[in-house]
Amino acid sequence: MYVAVKGGEAAISNAHALLADRRRGDRNVPALRLDQIVEQLGLAVDRAMGEGSLYDKELAALALLQARGDLIEAIFLVRAYRTTLPRFGYSRPVDTGAMLIERRISATFKDLPGGQMLGPTFDYTHRLLDPNIVGDEVPQPVIRAAEPERAPRVTDMLGQQGLMEPDGDTDPEGEVGDLTREPLDFPLDRDLRLQALARGDEGFLLALGYSTQRGYGRSHPFVGEIRIGEVEVEFDVPELGFAVSLGRIRVTECQMVNQFKGSAKVPPQFTRGYGLVFGQAERKAMAMSLVDRALRARELGEDIVAPAQDEEFVISHSDNVQATGFVEHLKLPHYVDFQAELDLIRRMRAEHEAKEALE
Amino acid sequence: MEGVIDGAFADPVMQSQSVFRALMDALANPGTMRKLPVPRAIGTSMIPELVSTLLTLSDHDTSIWLDEVLRSEPANVQFASFHTGAPMVAEPGRAAFAFVHSAEAMPPLDQFNPGTQDYPDRSTTIVLAVPSLSGGPALSLRGPGMKDEVHISPSGLPGDFVGQWEINRALFPRGVDLLLVADGHVMGLPRTTRIAEGQ
Amino acid sequence: MTALPQYNFAYLDEQTKRMIRRAILKAIAIPGYQVPFSSREMPMPYGWGTGGVQVTASIIGPDDVLKVIDQGADDTTNAVSIRAFFAKVAQVQTTTHTAEASIIQTRHRIPEKPLTEGQVLVYQVPIPEPLRFLEPRETETRKMHALEEYGLMHVKLYEDIARHGRIATTYAYPVKVEGRYVMDPSPTPKFDNPKMHMSPALQLFGAGREHRIYAVPPYTEVVSLDFEDHPFEIQHFAEPCALCGATEVYLDEVILDDRGGHMFVCSDTDNCEERRQAGHVGSLGTGREAAE
Known part of the structure; x- marks a missing residue:
């Protein structure tokens, strides 16, 4: 006997109850606390903050817990919360040159002022599963004896010798665009493009950056520098006449040093690709800087031949909240549209058969 | 039947590593004799040198071909199947590895697979047992892997070997590669080697 | 808890080693030709030497002495990491001395001390296809190799000359092996290219992410591509090493x-x-x- 599907509301409510149950899992297993997630799943928290465009570890941890660990779902939750917040203004540009550095490496110079510092990295770990980490016993880290020496940025050092192009020609007093406030209008300026990339999907940017290495828009990249650490966020208060500190945030910065370019007027020099992301997010920052450099093709007069150089293609598809929404919307009912299609195709088939019968 | 079951390497990991290094060194240095570790004889026409290379190179992913003499002895076929799981093919032209008991049982070189111009690696490697790696007619070799001319004198090569080899060489990058085995040693003749008769 | 994972000698399982060994034998028989192989996941990321590590793991035995360098140095972090990996999973002796090593795994350099017969130099290769930056599609480059159609490479090098007055490739400088295959020497500086020519050592190249293995047997012709009016030249440094005074080194x-x-x-x-x-x-x- 045929029974029409009904009772959507009850179905949804039941589904959500089931989701909550599954999210909690076995009640005999202690529930996760947010501080456990913040402390022990820190890189997931960082990614949720970065692509969620909101610096708040507790909220990101909550989003992760609620999303059962699904990162894009957590990012969606953070974004959806962020958009509800009032806006007070825009901070001053952060000074990454004054960063309290925890990790800093350069692939272009073996040694340099400030030194190379590996920091808390997966690099050089052997990816062998280690059952010994389950538990509370951990080795004490070696604590740095002295304050680290000043670490000037590699790109600045190259810049002083004229080997590196200047860092853009954006007016420091000019207004910076805000893609969360205005719809995008192609072609974009670099500020908007970098914003889009900073919140873009890590996997998508990784694949695009990778494609440039494999010849689809090659840019001869070198990691001039990657630095991870805390920077001060300052806010200009016109009433006070000076900037006040809002606190510190952890960021990852990647400066890619790319292919020299020269023309009749300008002598050859290295060009930049830039990545800056909330938290410890090295892969994302590196991918971002590769894609940033690729997207500067138009500005630098290079032929646009590869997907990573196609601004509209890249920026239109880099946002995973948008992407997941549209892809997953295909689950939603399309009965009406499909019905129209069905009708059309049936009519065309009927005409086809009629024609064949005549012949 | 005893040899069929337990005739393989006693320590497969280490022994196949040292056999492989002998084969690699042999092909990288054509005409030199390399010591080939062997398991104890299985008591059939498949001599230990053939067994060694078979066990080191073949598995489910490689098609192998045994010549008529080897194939006529069921214990050889059982041994190869049991220890390698390699699919046995009837035509030499479909084999990744061909194991040949003696020059008399050896088809002409052009019966084996020379690979394609796009994928010259999809070719047959032939392992040929000869009575001895010395004492035969003098041959001189030139090509990659050799600083100067190398002189060899394996005995029991097929008739008109030098002529057949010249045709094989001319196919480059296509072509077959040859490993000669005897007396606990192996000698490699990759497709790049130019062979002339005499000193 | 699940049981502790057990790993084979040199990490790779025997079937994987056999597959890689077969590829190595073909690579030696067809110098400069890139043999496709089914690269495995390694406990280190792609791009960090997984190809080289797989090659080394497939050839290494208990009697080997292993040296690992990255950028020429034994003490760079990735070199230390890979050396420690093999010391752990294959219990082999390691060294920093070029002359003592039977296997040298390298990223981006060839040692200054001339290699000798019996040594194996294993290169870590990121992009094995020398034509990749002229033609990103594998189907096309395969055809070009098959037909020995290398005109595009010469056009590219000549465009460099037209634009910059010289060939502007400084590393991963393409070579022709034994007069047939154009090959990528891995991103070594072109300074090292002449060392590949007629080297007494066996040179093996592993590209894990790109699933390719290739080889240059000992005493094999390796010629850097150039033009009669613009012959191949290596880099020269204006000053000697500040520590040891060496000239004619990188x-x-x-x-x-x-x-x-x-x-x-x-x-x-x-x-x-x-x-x-x-x-x-x-x-x-x-x-x-x-x-x-």
Whole structure:
């Protein structure tokens, strides 16, 4: 006997109850606390903050817990919360040159002022599963004896010798665009493009950056520098006449040093690709800087031949909240549209058969 | 039947590593004799040198071909199947590895697979047992892997070997590669080697 | 808890080793041709030497002595990491001395000390296809190799000359092997290209992420591509190594301050240390102690 599907509301409510149950899992297993997630799943928290465009570890941890660990779902939750917040203004540009550095490496110079510092990295770990980490016993880290020496940025050092192009020609007093406030209008300026990339999907940017290495828009990249650490966020208060500190945030910065370019007027020099992301997010920052450099093709007069150089293609598809929404919307009912299609195709088939019968 | 079951390497990991290094060194240095570790004889026409290379190179992913003499002895076929799981093919032209008991049982070189111009690696490697790696007619070799001319004198090569080899060489990058085995040693003749008769 | 994972000698399972060994034998028989192989996941990321590690793991035995260098140096982090990996999973003896090693795994350099017969140099290769930057599609480059159609490469090099007055490729400089295959030497500086020619050592190349293995047997012709009016040239340094005074070696630039101060030191740390121990001193070196 045929029974029409009904009772959507009850179905949804039941589904959500089931989701909550599954999210909690076995009640005999202690529930996760947010501080456990913040402390022990820190890189997931960082990614949720970065692509969620909101610096708040507790909220990101909550989003992760609620999303059962699904990162894009957590990012969606953070974004959806962020958009509800009032806006007070825009901070001053952060000074990454004054960063309290925890990790800093350069692939272009073996040694340099400030030194190379590996920091808390997966690099050089052997990816062998280690059952010994389950538990509370951990080795004490070696604590740095002295304050680290000043670490000037590699790109600045190259810049002083004229080997590196200047860092853009954006007016420091000019207004910076805000893609969360205005719809995008192609072609974009670099500020908007970098914003889009900073919140873009890590996997998508990784694949695009990778494609440039494999010849689809090659840019001869070198990691001039990657630095991870805390920077001060300052806010200009016109009433006070000076900037006040809002606190510190952890960021990852990647400066890619790319292919020299020269023309009749300008002598050859290295060009930049830039990545800056909330938290410890090295892969994302590196991918971002590769894609940033690729997207500067138009500005630098290079032929646009590869997907990573196609601004509209890249920026239109880099946002995973948008992407997941549209892809997953295909689950939603399309009965009406499909019905129209069905009708059309049936009519065309009927005409086809009629024609064949005549012949 | 005893040899069929337990005739393989006693320590497969280490022994196949040292056999492989002998084969690699042999092909990288054509005409030199390399010591080939062997398991104890299985008591059939498949001599230990053939067994060694078979066990080191073949598995489910490689098609192998045994010549008529080897194939006529069921214990050889059982041994190869049991220890390698390699699919046995009837035509030499479909084999990744061909194991040949003696020059008399050896088809002409052009019966084996020379690979394609796009994928010259999809070719047959032939392992040929000869009575001895010395004492035969003098041959001189030139090509990659050799600083100067190398002189060899394996005995029991097929008739008109030098002529057949010249045709094989001319196919480059296509072509077959040859490993000669005897007396606990192996000698490699990759497709790049130019062979002339005499000193 | 699940049982502790067990790993085979040299990490890889025997079936994987056999597959890689077969590819190596073909690579040796067809010098410069890239043999496809089914690269495995390794406990280190792609791009960090998984190809080289798979090749080394497939050839290494208990009697081998392994040296690992990255950028010429034994003490770079990735070199230390890979050396430690093999010391752990294959319990092999390791060394920093080029002459003592039977297998040398390298990223981006060939040791300054001439290699000898019986040594194997294993290169880590990121992009094995020399034509990749002219033609991104594998189907096309395969055809070009098959037909020995290398005109595009010469056009590219000649465009360099037209634009820059010289061939602007400084590393991963393409070579022709035994007069047939154009091959990528991995991103070694072109300074090292001549060392590949007629080397007494066997040279194996592993590209894990790109699933390719290729080889140059000992005493094989390796010629850097060039033109009659623009012959191939290697880099020359204006000053010798500041620590050991070596000339005719490849040097790293080290920045000393942010006011343009810098010095040049040997990229090959083993060669530099040996020279200092033998009493050679550069402008900033203090002989033996500096090597400690």
